[in-house]
Amino acid sequence: MNIYVCLKQVPDTEASILVKDGKSIQEANIKWIISPYDEYAIEEALKLKEKTPGSTVTALCLGPERVHSALRSALAMGADKAVHIESNGYLDDQNTAQALAEVIKADSAFGVIFTGKQAIDNDSYQLHLRLAENLGIPAATNVTAFTVEGQKVKVQREIDEGAKEMIEMSIPCVVAAAKGLNTPRYASMMGIMKAKKIEIKKITLSEIGVNESQNKVQLLKLSAPAEKPQGRVIPGEPADAVKELVRLLREEAKVL
Amino acid sequence: MANIGLYIELKEGVFKKSNRELLSLVRKCGQNGHAVVFCADLQPYLPELRGIQTVIQVKGTDLAYQPDRYAQTLADIIAEFKLDVFCGIFSAQGKDLFPRLAAKAKASLVNDCLAVDPASRKAVKPVYSGKLLAEFQVNDERALFTIRPNVIPVEESPADGQPEIKTFPFNAGPVKTHIVQVVKSAAKKIDLTEAEIIVSGGRAMKNKENFAILEALAAVLNAGVGASRAAVDAEYATADMQVGQTGKVVNPKLYIACGISGAIQHFVGMKTSKIIVAINKDPEAPIFKKADYGIVGDLFAIAPLLQEELKKKL
Numbered sequence: 137m138n139i140y141v142c143l144k145q146v147p148d149t150e151a152s153i154l155v156k157d158g159k160s161i162q163e164a165n166i167k168w169i170i171s172p173y174d175e176y177a178i179e180e181a182l183k184l185k186e187k188t189p190g191s192t193v194t195a196l197c198l199g200p201e202r203v204h205s206a207l208r209s210a211l212a213m214g215a216d217k218a219v220h221i222e223s224n225g226y227l228d229d230q231n232t233a234q235a236l237a238e239v240i241k242a243d244s245a246f247g248v249i250f251t252g253k254q255a256i257d258n259d260s261y262q263l264h265l266r267l268a269e270n271l272g273i274p275a276a277t278n279v280t281a282f283t284v285e286g287q288k289v290k291v292q293r294e295i296d297e298g299a300k301e302m303i304e305m306s307i308p309c310v311v312a313a314a315k316g317l318n319t320p321r322y323a324s325m326m327g328i329m330k331a332k333k334i335e336i337k338k339i340t341l342s343e344i345g346v347n348e349s350q351n352k353v354q355l356l357k358l359s360a361p362a363e364k365p366q367g368r369v370i371p372g373e374p375a376d377a378v379k380e381l382v383r384l385l386r387e388e389a390k391v392l
Numbered sequence: 393m394a395n396i397g398l399y400i401e402l403k404e405g406v407f408k409k410s411n412r413e414l415l416s417l418v419r420k421c422g423q424n425g426h427a428v429v430f431c432a433d434l435q436p437y438l439p440e441l442r443g444i445q446t447v448i449q450v451k452g453t454d455l456a457y458q459p460d461r462y463a464q465t466l467a468d469i470i471a472e473f474k475l476d477v478f479c480g481i482f483s484a485q486g487k488d489l490f491p492r493l494a495a496k497a498k499a500s501l502v503n504d505c506l507a508v509d510p511a512s513r514k515a516v517k518p519v520y521s522g523k524l525l526a527e528f529q530v531n532d533e534r535a536l537f538t539i540r541p542n543v544i545p546v547e548e549s550p551a552d553g554q555p556e557i558k559t560f561p562f563n564a565g566p567v568k569t570h571i572v573q574v575v576k577s578a579a580k581k582i583d584l585t586e587a588e589i590i591v592s593g594g595r596a597m598k599n600k601e602n603f604a605i606l607e608a609l610a611a612v613l614n615a616g617v618g619a620s621r622a623a624v625d626a627e628y629a630t631a632d633m634q635v636g637q638t639g640k641v642v643n644p645k646l647y648i649a650c651g652i653s654g655a656i657q658h659f660v661g662m663k664t665s666k667i668i669v670a671i672n673k674d675p676e677a678p679i680f681k682k683a684d685y686g687i688v689g690d691l692f693a694i695a696p697l698l699q700e701e702l703k704k705k706l
Contacts, residue, residue, distance in 0.1 A: 149637050149657050153523040161524070172638050230500065256637060258519050258526075261503045262491035269495030274460075274568035277488055280631075295484040296403075297584065297616070298577025298632055304570045315638050316631040352500045352532040356514070361525050367668070367684035369675070377687045378697040381669065384685055389667045391589075391646040392613075392702075 137191040137247035137307070141181040141215065142236055142267070143174035144255040145199055145206040155358045170206045173252025175320040176313035180282055181250045182214045183318065187284070191247075192216040198235060200224045204336055211331035212323035218336045221344075228353040231346050233266035238344035240271065246308050248289065253278050253312040268310040275310035276303045280317050396510045397426040397475035399466065400437070401485055407437055410481045410586060413544035417479070419443045420547070421510045426473055427555070428466065430455050434557065443553040448473065452562025457485065458571055463492035465563040470497045470534065472560070477510045482538040483585065490538050499534035504641075506664075508537045521637045521660040541586045542643040543664075582616035584635065589615035589646045590662070592635055595622035596651025596673070596691060603629060605692065606650060609699045618642065618662075620652045636661035648698075650691040654679025671695065 147153060148167040156162045170178070178195070185191040195210035197203045198221040207218040221235055240246050249271075251264040268275030280300075281292035289305045294314060323331070341347060370377045370384070385392045396418050401408045418425040425444040429437055434449045441447050450465055466489075470478055478493075480486045482504045494501035502508075505515040506525070513530040515537055584590060591610040593603055603617065610617045619629030621636050635642050637657040647665035651672060652658060659682055662668070670683035671691045680686045687694055 147520065149521070153520045155524065161520075228500070233495075256521055259504060259517075259521065261487055262494065262501055265488075265491035266495045269492060274570075275492075276569060278484070294632055295574070297581035298579065298630075300575045301571050302573040302575065304572050305568065309569075315634070352530065353502065354529045354531055356527040356529050358519070359525050359527075361518075361522065361663075364663075364668075364682060364684070366681055367686060369680060369686040369688055374687070374689050374693050374697055377689070378694060378701050381685055381687060381698070382701045385646065385667065385669070389646075389684065391667050 137184070137188050138243055138245050139181045139184055139191055139193045139247055140196060140240055140249040141174070141177050141193060141210065142196045142249065142251045142263070143178065143206060143210060144171045144252075144257070145169070145197065145203045146171045146255055146257040149256065155360060158357055158359075159355055161358065168202060168205065170209055171252050171255040171257070173254060173256070173313055173315070176315065176317045177250035177252050177311075178210050178213055178215065179318045179320040180311070180313055181248075182321070184248060184284065185214070194219060196221065196236060196239060198223050198227070198232060207336050208331050209323065211334050212327040213321055214327060216334075218334065219339060220336050221339050221341065223341055223348070225348050226351065226355055227346075227348055228351040229260055229262050229266055230352060231348070231350055233263055233270050235341060235344055235346045236263075236267050237270040238346070239339060248284075248307055249310045251310065251312050253314050264310050264312040271308070271310075273308045273310060274305035275312065276305065277312035278314045279311050280314050282311055282317065394423045394476040394511060395426060395474055396421065396423045397428060397470065397473065397478040399478070399480040399489070400427050400429045401481050401483060402429070402431060405431070407440060408481060408483070408586070410483065410541040412440065412546045413541070414479055414481065414539060415440065415444065415549070416547045417508065417539070417544050418510070419550075423510055426475060428469055430462070430465075430562065440549050441555055443550040444555045446473075447555040447557050449557060449559045450562050451559050452564055454564065455562060458567045459488055459492055459569050460567045461563055461565060462489055463496050464565060465560070466493050467496040468563060469560055470499070475534070477513065477535050477537070479508065479510070479537045479539060482540045486538045490536055494536050497534055497536070499536050500530045500532035501536040501538070502528050502530065503538045505537050505539045506543050508539060522641070522663060523660060540641070540643060542588075542645075582614075584616045584618055584633070584640050584642050587616035587642065587644050589613045589648075590618045590635070590642055590644045590665075591615050591648045591650065592618035592620065592652060592662070593623055593629065593650050594620040594652035595626060595628075597623055597628050600628045602692070605695050609648075609695050612699050612702045620655075620658045649679055649683070650695055652679055653677045654682055
């Protein structure tokens with residue numbers, strides 16, 4: 137099976153994010169990682185490949201030159217091929233979905249496409265489902281369990297607290313991973329060495345007919361949210377402090 | 393005047409509380425409102441829908457949620473009623489439905505909005521897990537927005553203003569993404585993303601059994617129980633309880649953090665809580681810098697005292 141995984145490179149979860157010019161962020165001191173949900177996607181793609189002889193995993197990533205390190209990590213984990221779609225500015229979700237769909241469609245035998253349920257930079261929560269609609273195939277998001285039975289995929293996805301939907305889809309389909317799906321592997325030394333020798337295929341947006349000027353969602357402004365003023369620590373013995381806390385919650389904060 | 397649509401989300405026939413936020417937004421924006429409800433009997437919901445110009449009741453023999461059918465029906469409604477803007481709740485179902493609908497309706501979508509102006513099609517949403525806010529302008533023929541629960545002030549449904557009621561057939565076409573079963577959890581849990589009060593525990597809980605202390609406190613407050621990533625990774629709590637960057641984003645009026653140090657990854661998941669209370673043994677814990685009220689002390693002593701104190705006066 138020709139398995140695909142779409143990943144995004146994002147700032148490390150611990151990074152402080154500062155606004156540069158009102159529309160972009162200061163990138164100088166940022167450590168870049170694969171978006172955590174996309175790591176679950178890579179792991180599940182690799183597991184499927186191991187269970188399905190003759191399969192390949194192709195990692196796709198859209199972004200500037202720096203995303204090569206994310207693709208190298210995916211190759212080191214065990215992906216076979218990597219494709220970099222070059223894009224230097226902000227591309228809205230409709231365009232991003234179209235770009236990814238164009239690349240995947242070029243392979244008439246694509247199978248399961250894995251993604252994360254969201255990328256933790258723009259948190260736009262829609263790319264995976266748009267991609268599926270674009271390709272005319274089924275999709276499930278927030279997936280915490282995945283199995284293949286013949287040409288059928290069975291997934292479990294979390295909906296509300298503790299409740300789950302059991303979903304069946306035929307292949308090809310899109311599966312968007314959530315925490316709990318698996319534990320992503322670490323790259324082995326051998327994997328890292330092997331990854332260095334694999335060529336990353338580059339595709340430009342113009343080659344696939346996508347253009348930033350077609351963006352229909354425009355970013356007007358990025359800003360830091362207002363900081364909360366520092367609160368107070370209630371002094372005293374536990375019993376007194378608790379009494380005072382309840383009084384403050386009722387009378388001052390009025391939340392009880 | 394723009395035609396604004398909104399998707400009224402029902403959960404097993406129960407009107408979700410966050411619908412009131414959408415309705416308040418639409419009543420206030422001075423545009424032509426359309427509320428879409430998938431139900432066999434509209435009567436129970438009508439008192440909530442006053443002050444909206446049109447209610448579109450979607451009728452069908454089997455209205456069970458199947459994303460393909462719901463998305464196609466809504467796309468048909470958007471076309472039929474020439475809706476310029478369409479809004480929904482950023483809920484588990486909203487996250488599943490709206491991106492599919494956006495693709496089918498060839499519309500732009502901004503998810504998880506904290507503020508929306510339907511007339512100008514501008515929206516503000518958190519990005520980088522809430523470390524920044526982004527303001528977006530939709531320049532598309534059709535704009536879709538989902539709104540985070542607990543952000544829009546709710547106004548009571550007005551005393552009059554009966555909407556005009558129209559019906560629309562449910563599109564019961566074939567399903568590609570087939571929900572074959574919905575499995576409910578044995579324990580009835582409060583939805584954290586909609587909860588008004590949350591009691592949350594961290595690594596300091598020490599084990600799974602100790603979460604019973606927080607559950608007892610939560611029961612007095614009718615609160616949901618959350619956990620930090622450290623507590624989930626240590627298997628003291630289940631993944632669906634995790635609040636933070638790789639868990640749920642919550643927005644209650646009161647968030648009580650017990651034995652949580654307050655790492656940035658946790659903070660971004662609960663920072664918009666109206667009031668944050670921190671209980672921690674370590675006076676240097678970063679959570680105290682972010683909490684409105686803090687008590688330095690052992691949560692195993694404080695939580696039961698708090699439970700007793702709340703019981704006394706409630």
